[in-house]
Amino acid sequence: MQFKDILQVVLSSCKNQFYMSIGRATFQFCVLAQPIVYGFILGMMYLDQSNEAFTIYVLMGSGIVSFWSSICFSSASDINRERFYGTLENIFVAPGRFEWIILGKVIGNTIWGVISMMISACFVLIFFNKSIVVSNIGLLIIGLILMVVSFVAIAFMLAGLFTLSRSARVLMNCMEHPIYILCGVVFPVEILPGFIQPISYILSPTWAVKVLRLAVVGGPLNDVRYYLIGLVSVTVIYIVISALSFKLIDKRARVNATLGVY
Amino acid sequence: MESVIIVKDLVRQYETTEGIIKKTKKTVNALNGISFEVKKGEIFGLLGPNGAGKTTTIKVLTTLLSPSSGTAKVLGFDAFGDEKLIRPRINFVFGGERSLYWRLSAEDNLKYFADLYLIPRSEQNALIDSLLKRVGLDDVKLRKVESYSKGMKQRLQVARALLNNPEVVFLDEPTIGLDPVGARDLRKIIQEIAALGTTVLLTTHYMQEAEELCDRIAMINEGKMIALNTVDGLKSMIDQPTKLRVPSERFTSAELLKLKEHPSVDKIIQLDKSNFIDIHSGEADTVLSKIVHEYGRDKMRGIQILDVNLEDVYIELVGGSHAI
Numbered sequence: 343m344q345f346k347d348i349l350q351v352v353l354s355s356c357k358n359q360f361y362m363s364i365g366r367a368t369f370q371f372c373v374l375a376q377p378i379v380y381g382f383i384l385g386m387m388y389l390d391q392s393n394e395a396f397t398i399y400v401l402m403g404s405g406i407v408s409f410w411s412s413i414c415f416s417s418a419s420d421i422n423r424e425r426f427y428g429t430l431e432n433i434f435v436a437p438g439r440f441e442w443i444i445l446g447k448v449i450g451n452t453i454w455g456v457i458s459m460m461i462s463a464c465f466v467l468i469f470f471n472k473s474i475v476v477s478n479i480g481l482l483i484i485g486l487i488l489m490v491v492s493f494v495a496i497a498f499m500l501a502g503l504f505t506l507s508r509s510a511r512v513l514m515n516c517m518e519h520p521i522y523i524l525c526g527v528v529f530p531v532e533i534l535p536g537f538i539q540p541i542s543y544i545l546s547p548t549w550a551v552k553v554l555r556l557a558v559v560g561g562p563l564n565d566v567r568y569y570l571i572g573l574v575s576v577t578v579i580y581i582v583i584s585a586l587s588f589k590l591i592d593k594r595a596r597v598n599a600t601l602g603v604y
Numbered sequence: 605m606e607s608v609i610i611v612k613d614l615v616r617q618y619e620t621t622e623g624i625i626k627k628t629k630k631t632v633n634a635l636n637g638i639s640f641e642v643k644k645g646e647i648f649g650l651l652g653p654n655g656a657g658k659t660t661t662i663k664v665l666t667t668l669l670s671p672s673s674g675t676a677k678v679l680g681f682d683a684f685g686d687e688k689l690i691r692p693r694i695n696f697v698f699g700g701e702r703s704l705y706w707r708l709s710a711e712d713n714l715k716y717f718a719d720l721y722l723i724p725r726s727e728q729n730a731l732i733d734s735l736l737k738r739v740g741l742d743d744v745k746l747r748k749v750e751s752y753s754k755g756m757k758q759r760l761q762v763a764r765a766l767l768n769n770p771e772v773v774f775l776d777e778p779t780i781g782l783d784p785v786g787a788r789d790l791r792k793i794i795q796e797i798a799a800l801g802t803t804v805l806l807t808t809h810y811m812q813e814a815e816e817l818c819d820r821i822a823m824i825n826e827g828k829m830i831a832l833n834t835v836d837g838l839k840s841m842i843d844q845p846t847k848l849r850v851p852s853e854r855f856t857s858a859e860l861l862k863l864k865e866h867p868s869v870d871k872i873i874q875l876d877k878s879n880f881i882d883i884h885s886g887e888a889d890t891v892l893s894k895i896v897h898e899y900g901r902d903k904m905r906g907i908q909i910l911d912v913n914l915e916d917v918y919i920e921l922v923g924g925s926h927a928i
Contacts, residue, residue, distance in 0.1 A: 347722050354719035358705070358712075365707045428702025431668050436720035437692040437768075443720060596670040596684065599618060602663070 343439060351438035355446025359420070360453060369412070373454045377408035377462035384528060385470045393473045397558050398551075401466050401474060403528045405459035406489070406547060410527075412455040413448075413497045414518045420447055421504040430505075431601050441502070441588040448497040452490060475558055481566060482557035488573050489550035495580035496546060502587045505595055526551045546580065549573035608772055608803050609642035609665060614674035616660050616827075634660040636827035637674065642772075642805055647798045649818035650807040651914075653922055657827040658807040659698075662774045665805070666696045678772060692721070695765040699777030701757045703764075706750040710741050710760050713749060714767065721768045735763040739793060755786030762793055772803045779813060791817060811914040821914070823921055830921050835914060842912045842920060844870045848883040848891055851906040855881065859899070866894055875919070882916070 363369045381404040388400045424430035433443045467474065476482055500517075507513060522528055524538065525547035531539060542548045552569040595601050616635040621627040635657045642648040650658045663669040664676045667687035676683040678690045697703070705713055714732045723731065736742040739759035749757060758778060765773055775794065779787040787810075794817055798804050808814050814821055815835050823831040823838075831838060839845075852874065855863075860881065864872050868887040875882065885891045888909045895903050 343722075350719050350722065350725070354716055358708070358716050362705060362707055426702075427705070428698060428700070429705065431666075431698075432703055432717070432764075433720060435667055435687070435691045436717070437722050438720040592687070593670070596668060599669055601668055 343442075347438070348442050351442040352446040352449065355443045356450040356453075357446075359447040359450025363420075363451060363454060369454070372412050373408075373458045374461065376411060377404065377458045378465045380404040380407050381462045381466045382469070385466055389470065389472075393475045394559050396470075396472050397475050398555050399528055400470070400472075401463055402551070402554050402558075404462045404466060406527050406551065407522055408458040408462045409455040409490075409493060410521055410547065411518060412458050413451060413493050414500070414514060414521070419514060420451070421501055425602065428602070434505075434595070434601055440505075440592070441584075444501045445494075445498055448494055448501060451497065452494050455493065456490060477560035478557045482554065484570070485550060485553035485557050485573075488553065488570070488577070489547070492546040492550060492573060492577040492580070495577050495584065499580050499584040499587065502584055502591055505591050506598065506600055521545065521547055524548070543572070544576065546573060546576040549576055605643040605645075607641040608644045608679055609640075609648075609805065610675060610677040611641070611661070611665070612639045612675040613637045614639070614661070614664065614676055615672045616657075616664060616669060617672045633827055635664075635671075635674075638822075638824055638827065638829045640822045640829065640832055642803060644803055645798070645801050646819045647794070647804045647806060647817050649814040649821040650805065650824060651809075651811075651814055651821055651918060652807075652824040655826075656824045658824065659776055660827075661824075662696065662698075662776050662805065662807060666694060666774050667691055692768060693770060694772045694774065695768055695770040696774035697758075697761045697765045697776065697778050699758075699780040701754055703761055704749050704757060707748060709746050709748055710736060710752075710763075711745040713760065714764060717764050718767050723767060731767065735766055738766075738796070739763045740789065753786070755782050755789065758782060758786070758790055759793065762790065762797075766797070770802065772805065773797060775804060775806045777807055777809065779808065779810065787813070811918055815914045823918065825922050831917070838914060838917045839912055842884070842916050844884045844886045845912055846885065846888040847910055847912060847916070848885065848888050849880050849908045849910055850883060852879050852881045854903060854906065862898075863891070863895070866891060873919075876923075884912075884916075 364373070381400065384400045384404045384407075385396075388396050391399075421430065424433065434440050436443065504513065524534070524542045525531070525545050526542065527547060531542045531548055534542065549569055549572040553566070553573055556566055556569060614635050615633070615637050618632045618634055620630050620632055622630050638657065638661065640648075650661060652658050660669065664671050665678055665683055667683050667690055670684045679693055681689045683690060705716070708716065711732060714735065715728060718728045718732065719725075733742065736745050739762055741756060741759055741763065744752070744756070749760065752760065762778070765775075778794070779790050782790065791813060794804060794806070806814075806817060818835065820832065820834050821838060822829060831841070833841075860872055863869055863883065868885050868890045870884040870886065872881060872883050883891060892904070892907065892909065895907070
C-alpha cells in the first residue's frame, strides 16, 4: 500500500467514526456530560486543597479520566458494535487493511476524547473559579501531546486484541476504572500498596500524569527527562505490540471464528 | 473452462462449550469434507437446510474463517494463506439487513467502502452513481439506511459488493425475508451480474430461486455433499417426472393405501408440517381418473398435477417427508 492509500483509509475511517460515534446517545453522555460529572466530583473533593493539587487532580485528572473513558469505551465497544452490525467482516477483509481502518477509528474517537477533556477543563475553570498553576507551559503542551499519542497507541492495541475476543464489552468494563486507581490520575500512585505500583508503571497514563505534574509544580530537569523517556518508551512498546498483534490477528480471528456472531 | 473456486475435502470444526459453571469443551463439525469446483462465469448454488454448512463454506472461501483441513482455493490462491491476493478480487453479501452502517446514507456507506477498497477518489462518484442506479436506489441515495426497507438494504449490500468490480461474488441467502417483488428485483440484479462474466456462488433456501438462477447446484447436509449437478440432472434423480399434490384432509389413510396399490403409482409421501400429500406417478392422468372413478368428482377439488421440481429432489435427499 502506498502512503496516499493509507491516508485515504485512515482519514475516511476517522471521519466515519467521528460522525457515527456522536450519533449514539451513550457516547454523547460519555463525551459531553460525563466530563462535567467527573469535574464536579473531583472539584468538590479537592476544593480545600492547594492550587497545585487542584490543578493536577481536578483540572487534569478529570480531563484524563474523561479522555480515557471515551477512548476505552470506544476501542472495545466499536469492535463489538461492528461485530453485531455485521460490518466487522467487511472491514476485516477490505484491501485498505484492517489496522489502518482501526487506526482511523481510534483517531476519530480521540478527537472526541480531546473535546471531552476540554469540556471538563472549561467546566472546572468556570465553576470552581480556582487559581490554576502551571510552572512550565512548554512541558505541559509536550506532555499533553505525548499523552494523546500514547492513548491512541493503547486504544489501537486494545481494539486489535478485542477483535480476538467476543467478550470485548466485559473486558472493556473491567479495564475502565482500574486505570483511575492505578495511574495516579485522581491521587498519587505512591500511596498505593507497593506490590501494585509496578503495574502502574507499565501503563502510560501513569507516566503522562507524572509529566503533567512536573509541568504544574516544576522539578529538576533529570526528572523531566526520566518521565518523558518513560512515557515515550511505554508508548513505543504499545505500538510494537500493536504492530505484532495485528499480524497475528488476521490468522487467529479466523481460526477462532471471532469476527461474526455465530 | 477454468475453475475459479476449488474446494476439496474441506473440513471446518468449531470449539464450543457446554454448561455454565462446569464448562466442557465440545467440537462441532460444520463441514465434513465437502468437495466441489465452480467454473468461471457460472452461477453456482449451495442448497441445504439450516446448519448444513453453507455459510461456513462461504466464510472459508471469503477468507473470513480458516479451514480445519482440506483445500479451499479461490482464483488459484489458498483462502487461508494467500488471502491478501484474493480479497481485492472478490466480494460478498450475507443475508439479512446487517453489514451496513444504518446511521449513514446509502451514498456515504458506498463512499466509505470505496475508500476501504482503495478506489481512487476521482473515480468514486461516477462508480457509486452507476451502482446505485443499477440497484434502483439512486433517487434515495441521501436517505439514511435506517429508513430503508429490507429489500432496499439488500440491494444496497449488492451495490457495496460490486464496488471493486469483483471476479467472484459470494451471496449468502441474499433474498431472505424479502417480499416477492423485492426478491424478483434482486434475482434480476444477480442475473445481470452474472451476464457481465462475474462468477456467483449463491446459497438460498428458496428452491424456485435456485432453479431460476443456478447453472449447477450442490446440495449439502450436515456438512457433507449429498448431490451436485445441473438443475435438470438433479431432477432426473426422481424416477417419475410428474406428481399429484392432494390436500391431505381429503383422503383417509385407507384410501391412500388403496391408491398406493395402483400400478401407475410410484410412491405416496406426506410432506412434514404440510397439509399436502404428493402422489408420484409417471401417469398422473390415469391416477386422477382412478380417483374420480372411485370417489367421484368432488374428490378432485384442490388436486394439482405438477412437474417434479427441485423441491422434490431436496426433500428426497435432505428429508422433510415420510412415505405412506
